[in-house]
Amino acid sequence: MEIRLDKITDEPFYWQEKLTIPVETLNRPELDNLSEISCQGRVAAIDDGYLFEARLGYEQKLVCVRCLTPFADEVEKEVELRVVTQASEATVGELELSKEDLTLLNLDDEILETTQIILEQLQLNIPMRALCRDDCAGLCPVCGNNRNDQPCQCENQQIDPRWEVLKDWQER
Numbered sequence: 748m749e750i751r752l753d754k755i756t757d758e759p760f761y762w763q764e765k766l767t768i769p770v771e772t773l774n775r776p777e778l779d780n781l782s783e784i785s786c787q788g789r790v791a792a793i794d795d796g797y798l799f800e801a802r803l804g805y806e807q808k809l810v811c812v813r814c815l816t817p818f819a820d821e822v823e824k825e826v827e828l829r830v831v832t833q834a835s836e837a838t839v840g841e842l843e844l845s846k847e848d849l850t851l852l853n854l855d856d857e858i859l860e861t862t863q864i865i866l867e868q869l870q871l872n873i874p875m876r877a878l879c880r881d882d883c884a885g886l887c888p889v890c891g892n893n894r895n896d897q898p899c900q901c902e903n904q905q906i907d908p909r910w911e912v913l914k915d916w917q918e919r
């Protein structure tokens with residue numbers, strides 16, 4: 748959605764949109780699927796720019812790094828940005844001092860493209876190491892069995908790490 752900032756005066760601009768973004772766009776192998784993204788928010792003119800506030804809601808399917816099984820993750824996220832355009836740039840210096848906690852978005856023109864912001868948020872919400880649950884037991888390194896579903900007998904056969912060295916030596 749394109750928001751014309753120069754059209755915003757005293758009244759904030761409210762909008763609501765639904766987006767479908769192909770998983771490939773995000774280029775993250777751990778992301779298996781993405782539901783429709785619903786977004787609503789408002790943009791208000793403030794002293795030295797604009798205040799962008801939005802709430803995103805969607806479901807992402809992530810692949811667990813330990814057991815490689817996809818699992819669903821509900822995301823509810825609030826985004827707050829301070830938007831500055833060329834026209835208001837002169838005051839950026841002061842503004843950064845007073846509102847350090849707000850992320851600053853610099854625009855060349857008066858058109859705010861919400862899809863760009865949403866895409867960035869989607870990236871941020873994909874964890875570095877996705878886990879289906881904190882205590883995921885993972886796959887058995889010996890037989891490949893998913894140890895969350897059922898235990899396998901391989902654990903008993905595991906070689907004592909102290910003997911690994913000897914095993915390597917024997918294979919030489």
Ligand SMILES: [Zn+2]
Pocket residue numbers: 811812813814815816878879880883884885
């Ligand atoms: Zn897992």
Ligand SMILES: [Zn+2]
Pocket residue numbers: 887888889890891892899900901902
């Ligand atoms: Zn096993």
